[in-house]
Amino acid sequence: MELTVLAFAHARETFGFSSREVICDPGDTPREILERLVPGADTRHLAVAVDSEYHSLDAPVGDARELALIPPVSGG
Amino acid sequence: MELTVLAFAHARETFGFSSREVICDPGDTPREILERLVPGADTRHLAVAVDSEYHSLDAPVGDARELALIPPVSGG
Amino acid sequence: MQSTIIFCREPINIPPPPLRSLEIGSILEFHGLVRELEGGRKLSGLFYEAHEPMARKRLEFHLSALQAAHPVDSVEFIHRLDWVPVGEASLYIRVCSSHRAEGLLFLSELVVLLKQDVPIWKLENAPGS
């Protein structure tokens, strides 16, 4: 399946892209997908969202269309 | 000496005036002055101010120019 | 801190905010409106009365105390007196500060103190009516 990976703010610098299409399986976890994209990338302060809902780095993405990389927020 | 007694809001109804000039001595207390003005008037929920500062009902008014009768406030 | 205390007898006229520096990060505004129902009765307005010189003195005292606890850059306090129709503002407060935390505490504690000992009263009817 095809998944859109969106990298926001500082995650864009860490991962080196703002949007990327990747091929993955429903059983893949965000951590596995990110490791394939950028091996060894730092995910310590990163949250992820799947189809606009926060999601564990280690839970399968299922039939998601979008994976968003969410560094610490700073709105307001 | 002459003292202006001001009655605000519900105190105006209790005491029956909004402003009154009275003759008193520096040693008189607000309670004594009020008792002379309206014998038996209810002072239970009344605060008083002397020259725009809160004052005890039982402390001498000294050389005050104004005694204000302050029922419970309700601004805002 | 720059502070302004105004008592007016017409609809409250809100001045432009006193943005005195580029370090103001928070502007908080509070409008207190007269509500139609008060204690279950339907009103057309409220009459506000004050011991103005004393109210000003009490407010100045509270503003100084609040400024020591929650430093802000400016506060404007406007209270309308006399008859205020339902739906119109009897009170307006604006607090400008670097950060919102101080502004929120300053504003919320100011309204509490106002209702505690500042000689302003609301009456259901104008005196003598």
Place this chain on the structure above:
Amino acid sequence: MQSTIIFCREPINIPPPPLRSLEIGSILEFHGLVRELEGGRKLSGLFYEAHEPMARKRLEFHLSALQAAHPVDSVEFIHRLDWVPVGEASLYIRVCSSHRAEGLLFLSELVVLLKQDVPIWKLENAPGS
């Protein structure tokens, strides 16, 4: 409760307050302005970026939770995105309620929640600049 969530890319345009009943007794407004100094450095502005659909979803979630805790009549949330010059507002929130207590809690908790998990970011420079 009536709630509005707006993301804009121009200076924030404040609509007239949605006074939906004569039982509104409190209007609270918060303007968050971009400050010149951030971490000791002098800025000319900040660039705001959001995951808009997700930010909207998170905000809707928080507004519902806050409404259960502190019922208010309406809330308007406006966040400006892209470049916001120093001295201009990046955030505007207005809360209308019967009483100020609910409005103050709603407003102050909303800003805390916003900064906790709503995907909006401020950057010192525009991406790619």
